[in-house]
Amino acid sequence: MSAVLAVEGLTLRFGGLTAVNQVSFSVARGEIVAVIGPNGAGKTSLFNAISGIYAPSAGRVLVDGREVAASVTRRTVTEWVLVGAVSGMAAVLAWNGLDLWQVTIAAHNRYGHAFPWWQALGSLLAGLAPGHATVWPFLLGGVVGGAGAWAVWRRHRRGPDRTARARVGRTFQNIRLFTDLTVLDNVLVGADRTLRSRWFDCLLRLPRHHADRRAGRARARELLDLVGLGHHADRPAGALPYGHQRRLEIARALALDPLVLLLDEPAAGMNPSEGRALMTLIRAIRDRGVTCLLIEHDMQVVMGVSDRVVVLHYGAKISEGTPAEVRANPDVVEAYLGKDTP
Numbered sequence: 001m002s003a004v005l006a007v008e009g010l011t012l013r014f015g016g017l018t019a020v021n022q023v024s025f026s027v028a029r030g031e032i033v034a035v036i037g038p039n040g041a042g043k044t045s046l047f048n049a050i051s052g053i054y055a056p057s058a059g060r061v062l063v064d065g066r067e068v069a070a071s072v073t074r075r076t077v078t079e080w081v082l083v084g085a086v087s088g089m090a091a092v093l094a095w096n097g098l099d100l101w102q103v104t105i106a107a108h109n110r111y112g113h114a115f116p117w118w119q120a121l122g123s124l125l126a127g128l129a130p131g132h133a134t135v136w137p138f139l140l141g142g143v144v145g146g147a148g149a150w151a152v153w154r155r156h157r158r159g160p161d162r163t164a165r166a167r168v169g170r171t172f173q174n175i176r177l178f179t180d181l182t183v184l185d186n187v188l189v190g191a192d193r194t195l196r197s198r199w200f201d202c203l204l205r206l207p208r209h210h211a212d213r214r215a216g217r218a219r220a221r222e223l224l225d226l227v228g229l230g231h232h233a234d235r236p237a238g239a240l241p242y243g244h245q246r247r248l249e250i251a252r253a254l255a256l257d258p259l260v261l262l263l264d265e266p267a268a269g270m271n272p273s274e275g276r277a278l279m280t281l282i283r284a285i286r287d288r289g290v291t292c293l294l295i296e297h298d299m300q301v302v303m304g305v306s307d308r309v310v311v312l313h314y315g316a317k318i319s320e321g322t323p324a325e326v327r328a329n330p331d332v333v334e335a336y337l338g339k340d341t342p
Contacts, residue, residue, distance in 0.1 A: 003062075004029045004291045005050075005168075005260045010059035012042075012049045012315075019045040021315040022059065027260065032282060032292045034302045036326075037312035038335055043295045044173055046312065047262050051170050052163035063166045064259055080149045087145020088138035095137040100127050164193055169253035170262035173295075175245050179238030183229060183248055186237050187220035190255030194219075223251040227281060243274050247281070254285065261285060263294035267301045279305040303327070311335065 003026035012020040020042045027033045035043050048054045050061050052068065061068045093100065104124045108116050169190070178186050195216060201209040224230045227247040232240060237248060246266055253261055263282070267275045275298055282305050286292055296302050302309060302323065309326040311319040313335040319326050326332055 002029055002065075003027060004064055005293065006062040006065075007046075007050065008060050008062070010046065010049055010061065011057045012045050012054055013057040019315050020049060020056075020312075023312065023315075023317050024059075025310050025317065025320055027291055027293055029291055030286060030289070031307045032286055032294070032305055034306040034309045035293065035295050035312060036297070036299075036302055036309060040314075041312040041335075042315035043312055044264060045315075047170065047264055047295060050163075051168060051262060052160045063163075063168055066166065068163055068166050068168075080146050083149040084142040084146030087148075088140075088142035091137040091141025091144075092134050096127065096133055099133075100124060103127050164256055167257060167259040168262065169256050169258035169260070171246075171249040171253050171264055171266060173264045173268065175242075175249060177237045177245055177248060177252075179236065181237055182234055183224065183237050183240065184217070184220055184233040186248055187223055187251050187255050188216055190252035191216045191220060193256045220251075220255060223254050226254070226284065227251045228277075242269050246270070246278075250281070250285075254290070258290055260291045260293060263292060263296075265295050265297065267296055267298040270298075272300070275301050276304075 005027040007026070008024050010020055010023045011018065023042075023046060025033075035046065037043055045054070049056045104120045104127065107123065108120045178189065181189070195212045197206070197209045197212040200206075201212075221230060221233060224233055227250055229240075229244060229247055229251065232244065237245065240248060246269075250261075250263070250266065266282075267278050270278060279301055282292055282294070294306075306323055308321060309319075309323050310317060311326055311329075311332050313331075318331045318335060319329045321329070
Protein backbone atom coordinates (compact mmCIF):
# COMPACT_ATOMS: atom_id res chain seq x y z
CA MET A 1 0.00 0.00 0.00
CA SER A 2 1.19 3.53 -0.77
CA ALA A 3 2.03 5.94 2.05
CA VAL A 4 -0.61 8.63 2.42
CA LEU A 5 1.41 10.35 5.18
CA ALA A 6 5.20 10.38 5.32
CA VAL A 7 7.21 12.08 8.08
CA GLU A 8 10.89 12.42 7.20
CA GLY A 9 13.51 13.52 9.72
CA LEU A 10 11.04 15.81 11.50
CA THR A 11 12.67 17.96 14.18
CA LEU A 12 11.06 20.61 16.36
CA ARG A 13 13.10 22.83 18.67
CA PHE A 14 12.06 25.48 21.15
CA GLY A 15 15.25 27.38 21.85
CA GLY A 16 17.62 24.86 23.41
CA LEU A 17 14.87 22.25 23.93
CA THR A 18 14.40 19.60 21.26
CA ALA A 19 10.80 18.41 21.53
CA VAL A 20 10.91 16.18 18.43
CA ASN A 21 14.23 14.75 17.28
CA GLN A 22 14.57 13.47 13.70
CA VAL A 23 11.43 11.36 13.73
CA SER A 24 10.64 9.41 10.56
CA PHE A 25 7.76 7.06 9.79
CA SER A 26 5.03 6.57 7.22
CA VAL A 27 1.37 5.65 7.35
CA ALA A 28 -0.05 3.56 4.52
CA ARG A 29 -3.44 4.25 3.05
CA GLY A 30 -6.14 2.62 5.18
CA GLU A 31 -3.87 2.00 8.18
CA ILE A 32 -4.51 2.82 11.83
CA VAL A 33 -1.22 3.80 13.46
CA ALA A 34 -0.81 4.77 17.11
CA VAL A 35 1.89 7.04 18.53
CA ILE A 36 2.63 6.22 22.16
CA GLY A 37 5.20 7.20 24.74
CA PRO A 38 5.50 8.46 28.33
CA ASN A 39 4.31 11.93 29.26
CA GLY A 40 6.61 14.55 27.73
CA ALA A 41 7.80 12.23 24.95
CA GLY A 42 6.88 14.80 22.26
CA LYS A 43 3.72 13.18 20.89
CA THR A 44 1.50 16.29 20.76
CA SER A 45 4.44 18.39 19.54
CA LEU A 46 4.79 15.89 16.69
CA PHE A 47 1.10 16.31 15.84
CA ASN A 48 1.43 20.11 16.00
CA ALA A 49 4.35 19.99 13.56
CA ILE A 50 2.49 17.66 11.19
CA SER A 51 -0.69 19.75 11.24
CA GLY A 52 1.11 23.07 10.68
CA ILE A 53 0.54 24.68 14.08
CA TYR A 54 4.32 24.75 14.60
CA ALA A 55 6.90 25.18 11.86
CA PRO A 56 9.36 22.24 11.95
CA SER A 57 12.98 23.15 12.60
CA ALA A 58 14.04 20.45 10.13
CA GLY A 59 12.56 17.63 8.10
CA ARG A 60 9.43 17.51 6.03
CA VAL A 61 5.89 16.16 5.92
CA LEU A 62 4.38 14.66 2.78
CA VAL A 63 0.66 14.09 2.33
CA ASP A 64 -0.29 11.80 -0.54
CA GLY A 65 3.20 12.29 -1.97
CA ARG A 66 3.17 16.11 -1.83
CA GLU A 67 5.24 18.10 0.62
CA VAL A 68 3.45 20.50 2.90
CA ALA A 69 5.87 23.45 2.74
CA ALA A 70 7.26 25.60 5.55
CA SER A 71 5.39 28.22 7.55
CA VAL A 72 6.19 31.93 7.62
CA THR A 73 9.17 32.82 9.81
CA ARG A 74 11.21 35.96 10.52
CA ARG A 75 13.58 34.81 7.83
CA THR A 76 10.69 34.64 5.36
CA VAL A 77 9.60 38.20 6.17
CA THR A 78 13.21 39.39 5.83
CA GLU A 79 13.37 37.76 2.40
CA TRP A 80 10.19 39.57 1.31
CA VAL A 81 11.71 42.89 2.42
CA LEU A 82 15.00 42.24 0.66
CA VAL A 83 13.28 41.20 -2.57
CA GLY A 84 11.13 44.34 -2.38
CA ALA A 85 14.16 46.57 -1.78
CA VAL A 86 16.14 45.05 -4.65
CA SER A 87 13.10 45.29 -6.95
CA GLY A 88 12.57 48.91 -5.94
CA MET A 89 16.19 49.83 -6.65
CA ALA A 90 16.03 48.01 -9.99
CA ALA A 91 12.91 50.02 -10.87
CA VAL A 92 14.70 53.28 -9.99
CA LEU A 93 17.69 52.38 -12.17
CA ALA A 94 15.45 51.35 -15.06
CA TRP A 95 13.34 54.52 -14.78
CA ASN A 96 16.31 56.90 -14.56
CA GLY A 97 18.85 54.88 -16.50
CA LEU A 98 19.57 57.44 -19.22
CA ASP A 99 19.82 60.39 -16.80
CA LEU A 100 22.11 58.45 -14.44
CA TRP A 101 24.35 57.51 -17.35
CA GLN A 102 24.65 61.17 -18.31
CA VAL A 103 25.55 62.47 -14.84
CA THR A 104 27.87 59.63 -13.82
CA ILE A 105 29.62 58.45 -16.98
CA ALA A 106 29.17 60.95 -19.80
CA ALA A 107 29.71 64.02 -17.64
CA HIS A 108 33.01 62.76 -16.12
CA ASN A 109 34.55 60.91 -19.04
CA ARG A 110 37.43 62.97 -20.52
CA TYR A 111 39.61 61.63 -23.25
CA GLY A 112 43.18 61.15 -22.06
CA HIS A 113 42.31 61.54 -18.36
CA ALA A 114 41.82 58.88 -15.70
CA PHE A 115 38.19 58.32 -14.93
CA PRO A 116 37.24 59.99 -11.58
CA TRP A 117 35.43 57.09 -9.94
CA TRP A 118 34.80 58.86 -6.63
CA GLN A 119 33.28 61.89 -8.32
CA ALA A 120 31.13 59.64 -10.50
CA LEU A 121 29.94 57.77 -7.41
CA GLY A 122 29.03 61.06 -5.74
CA SER A 123 27.09 62.11 -8.83
CA LEU A 124 25.32 58.74 -8.84
CA LEU A 125 24.27 59.11 -5.21
CA ALA A 126 23.10 62.64 -5.88
CA GLY A 127 21.07 61.38 -8.82
CA LEU A 128 19.45 58.78 -6.55
CA ALA A 129 18.47 61.34 -3.91
CA PRO A 130 14.80 61.16 -2.90
CA GLY A 131 12.54 62.91 -5.35
CA HIS A 132 9.68 62.28 -7.74
CA ALA A 133 12.00 60.50 -10.15
CA THR A 134 13.22 58.03 -7.54
CA VAL A 135 10.67 57.65 -4.73
CA TRP A 136 7.72 56.57 -6.86
CA PRO A 137 9.62 54.02 -8.96
CA PHE A 138 11.19 52.64 -5.76
CA LEU A 139 7.80 52.25 -4.06
CA LEU A 140 6.23 50.71 -7.15
CA GLY A 141 9.10 48.29 -7.66
CA GLY A 142 9.18 47.44 -3.95
CA VAL A 143 5.47 46.66 -3.87
CA VAL A 144 5.63 44.56 -7.02
CA GLY A 145 8.73 42.66 -5.88
CA GLY A 146 7.50 42.13 -2.32
CA ALA A 147 4.07 41.04 -3.57
CA GLY A 148 5.70 38.59 -5.94
CA ALA A 149 7.81 37.11 -3.14
CA TRP A 150 4.70 36.87 -0.92
CA ALA A 151 2.74 35.15 -3.70
CA VAL A 152 5.48 32.55 -4.17
CA TRP A 153 5.64 31.96 -0.41
CA ARG A 154 1.86 31.72 -0.14
CA ARG A 155 1.82 29.03 -2.81
CA HIS A 156 4.38 26.96 -0.92
CA ARG A 157 3.79 27.95 2.70
CA ARG A 158 2.66 25.72 5.53
CA GLY A 159 0.07 26.41 8.21
CA PRO A 160 -3.05 24.84 9.70
CA ASP A 161 -5.25 26.08 6.87
CA ARG A 162 -2.79 24.83 4.25
CA THR A 163 -2.62 21.46 6.00
CA ALA A 164 -6.42 21.29 6.09
CA ARG A 165 -6.49 21.94 2.34
CA ALA A 166 -4.04 19.05 1.99
CA ARG A 167 -6.84 17.01 3.65
CA VAL A 168 -5.32 16.44 7.07
CA GLY A 169 -7.86 16.75 9.89
CA ARG A 170 -7.19 16.57 13.60
CA THR A 171 -8.67 16.63 17.07
CA PHE A 172 -6.99 18.05 20.16
CA GLN A 173 -5.89 16.72 23.52
CA ASN A 174 -7.89 19.51 25.17
CA ILE A 175 -11.31 19.73 23.56
CA ARG A 176 -11.68 22.82 21.36
CA LEU A 177 -15.31 23.28 20.40
CA PHE A 178 -17.43 26.35 19.79
CA THR A 179 -19.49 25.75 22.90
CA ASP A 180 -22.12 28.41 22.15
CA LEU A 181 -22.86 27.00 18.70
CA THR A 182 -25.11 24.03 18.13
CA VAL A 183 -23.68 20.58 17.57
CA LEU A 184 -24.68 20.78 13.90
CA ASP A 185 -23.04 24.19 13.41
CA ASN A 186 -19.77 22.93 14.93
CA VAL A 187 -19.62 20.27 12.24
CA LEU A 188 -20.51 22.81 9.54
CA VAL A 189 -17.50 24.91 10.59
CA GLY A 190 -15.25 21.98 9.71
CA ALA A 191 -16.93 21.61 6.30
CA ASP A 192 -15.72 25.01 5.06
CA ARG A 193 -12.93 23.47 2.97
CA THR A 194 -15.40 21.41 0.97
CA LEU A 195 -17.73 24.30 0.06
CA ARG A 196 -17.74 25.53 -3.54
CA SER A 197 -19.51 28.84 -2.98
CA ARG A 198 -17.60 32.06 -2.32
CA TRP A 199 -18.33 35.30 -0.50
CA PHE A 200 -20.17 36.84 -3.47
CA ASP A 201 -22.44 33.77 -3.69
CA CYS A 202 -23.36 34.34 -0.06
CA LEU A 203 -23.75 38.10 -0.46
CA LEU A 204 -25.99 37.81 -3.52
CA ARG A 205 -27.75 34.66 -2.30
CA LEU A 206 -26.94 32.86 -5.53
CA PRO A 207 -28.17 29.30 -6.16
CA ARG A 208 -24.72 27.82 -5.47
CA HIS A 209 -24.83 29.26 -1.95
CA HIS A 210 -28.17 27.60 -1.19
CA ALA A 211 -27.02 24.31 -2.76
CA ASP A 212 -23.88 24.37 -0.61
CA ARG A 213 -25.94 24.97 2.53
CA ARG A 214 -28.22 22.04 1.79
CA ALA A 215 -25.33 19.70 0.92
CA GLY A 216 -23.30 20.82 3.94
CA ARG A 217 -26.14 20.28 6.40
CA ALA A 218 -26.91 16.87 4.92
CA ARG A 219 -23.28 15.79 5.23
CA ALA A 220 -23.04 17.20 8.77
CA ARG A 221 -26.08 15.18 9.85
CA GLU A 222 -24.60 12.08 8.23
CA LEU A 223 -21.39 12.51 10.23
CA LEU A 224 -23.30 13.13 13.44
CA ASP A 225 -25.14 9.87 12.86
CA LEU A 226 -21.79 8.15 12.29
CA VAL A 227 -20.46 9.28 15.69
CA GLY A 228 -23.78 8.65 17.44
CA LEU A 229 -24.81 12.27 17.98
CA GLY A 230 -27.55 12.65 15.38
CA HIS A 231 -30.25 13.22 17.99
CA HIS A 232 -28.17 16.02 19.60
CA ALA A 233 -27.81 18.11 16.43
CA ASP A 234 -29.71 21.15 17.73
CA ARG A 235 -28.24 21.20 21.24
CA PRO A 236 -25.48 23.66 22.26
CA ALA A 237 -22.13 21.90 22.03
CA GLY A 238 -21.22 23.05 25.55
CA ALA A 239 -24.21 21.15 26.97
CA LEU A 240 -22.93 17.76 25.77
CA PRO A 241 -21.29 15.29 28.16
CA TYR A 242 -17.51 15.02 27.94
CA GLY A 243 -17.49 11.80 25.92
CA HIS A 244 -19.97 13.21 23.42
CA GLN A 245 -17.82 16.32 23.00
CA ARG A 246 -14.92 14.06 22.06
CA ARG A 247 -17.09 12.44 19.39
CA LEU A 248 -18.23 15.85 18.15
CA GLU A 249 -14.61 16.89 17.61
CA ILE A 250 -14.10 13.78 15.51
CA ALA A 251 -17.21 14.60 13.43
CA ARG A 252 -15.96 18.15 12.86
CA ALA A 253 -12.55 16.88 11.72
CA LEU A 254 -14.23 14.42 9.35
CA ALA A 255 -16.29 17.25 7.85
CA LEU A 256 -13.28 18.55 5.90
CA ASP A 257 -13.11 15.20 4.04
CA PRO A 258 -9.63 14.24 5.24
CA LEU A 259 -7.25 11.72 3.77
CA VAL A 260 -5.55 11.51 7.16
CA LEU A 261 -7.20 11.99 10.56
CA LEU A 262 -4.98 12.86 13.55
CA LEU A 263 -6.61 11.89 16.84
CA ASP A 264 -4.92 13.32 19.94
CA GLU A 265 -5.87 11.13 22.93
CA PRO A 266 -9.45 10.46 21.79
CA ALA A 267 -10.10 8.04 24.67
CA ALA A 268 -8.94 10.45 27.41
CA GLY A 269 -11.47 10.52 30.25
CA MET A 270 -13.51 7.61 28.88
CA ASN A 271 -14.49 4.51 30.81
CA PRO A 272 -13.75 1.00 29.41
CA SER A 273 -17.17 0.74 27.77
CA GLU A 274 -16.74 4.09 26.02
CA GLY A 275 -13.23 3.04 25.00
CA ARG A 276 -14.58 -0.07 23.28
CA ALA A 277 -17.20 2.03 21.49
CA LEU A 278 -14.44 4.41 20.39
CA MET A 279 -12.46 1.52 18.87
CA THR A 280 -15.54 0.55 16.86
CA LEU A 281 -15.89 4.15 15.67
CA ILE A 282 -12.22 4.40 14.61
CA ARG A 283 -12.56 1.19 12.60
CA ALA A 284 -15.72 2.57 10.96
CA ILE A 285 -13.82 5.75 10.04
CA ARG A 286 -11.02 3.65 8.53
CA ASP A 287 -13.59 1.66 6.55
CA ARG A 288 -14.77 4.96 5.00
CA GLY A 289 -11.30 5.37 3.47
CA VAL A 290 -9.77 7.66 6.11
CA THR A 291 -6.28 6.82 7.36
CA CYS A 292 -5.95 7.31 11.13
CA LEU A 293 -2.95 8.36 13.21
CA LEU A 294 -3.67 8.58 16.93
CA ILE A 295 -1.96 9.44 20.17
CA GLU A 296 -3.24 7.38 23.05
CA HIS A 297 -2.30 6.34 26.59
CA ASP A 298 -5.05 3.73 26.94
CA MET A 299 -3.17 0.56 26.00
CA GLN A 300 -6.43 -1.36 25.59
CA VAL A 301 -7.39 1.01 22.79
CA VAL A 302 -3.88 1.08 21.29
CA MET A 303 -3.47 -2.69 21.20
CA GLY A 304 -7.05 -3.31 20.14
CA VAL A 305 -7.33 -0.93 17.18
CA SER A 306 -3.83 -0.25 15.80
CA ASP A 307 -2.20 -1.94 12.84
CA ARG A 308 1.19 -0.50 13.83
CA VAL A 309 2.60 1.45 16.75
CA VAL A 310 5.30 4.16 16.83
CA VAL A 311 6.96 4.76 20.21
CA LEU A 312 8.55 8.09 21.17
CA HIS A 313 10.82 8.76 24.14
CA TYR A 314 12.41 12.16 24.83
CA GLY A 315 11.35 13.28 21.36
CA ALA A 316 13.03 10.43 19.47
CA LYS A 317 11.55 7.30 17.95
CA ILE A 318 12.73 4.21 19.84
CA SER A 319 10.49 1.55 18.31
CA GLU A 320 8.04 0.88 15.50
CA GLY A 321 6.12 -2.27 14.64
CA THR A 322 2.99 -4.26 15.27
CA PRO A 323 1.38 -3.97 18.71
CA ALA A 324 2.80 -7.36 19.70
CA GLU A 325 6.32 -6.45 18.56
CA VAL A 326 6.25 -3.13 20.39
CA ARG A 327 4.88 -4.67 23.58
CA ALA A 328 7.77 -7.15 23.62
CA ASN A 329 10.47 -4.55 22.91
CA PRO A 330 12.71 -4.10 25.99
CA ASP A 331 13.41 -0.45 25.11
CA VAL A 332 9.69 0.29 25.27
CA VAL A 333 9.31 -1.52 28.58
CA GLU A 334 12.25 0.45 29.97
CA ALA A 335 10.82 3.76 28.75
CA TYR A 336 7.53 3.11 30.52
CA LEU A 337 8.64 1.23 33.62
CA GLY A 338 12.28 2.23 34.06
CA LYS A 339 15.36 0.06 34.22
CA ASP A 340 16.01 -2.35 37.04
CA THR A 341 19.15 -1.60 39.03
CA PRO A 342 21.01 -4.35 40.86
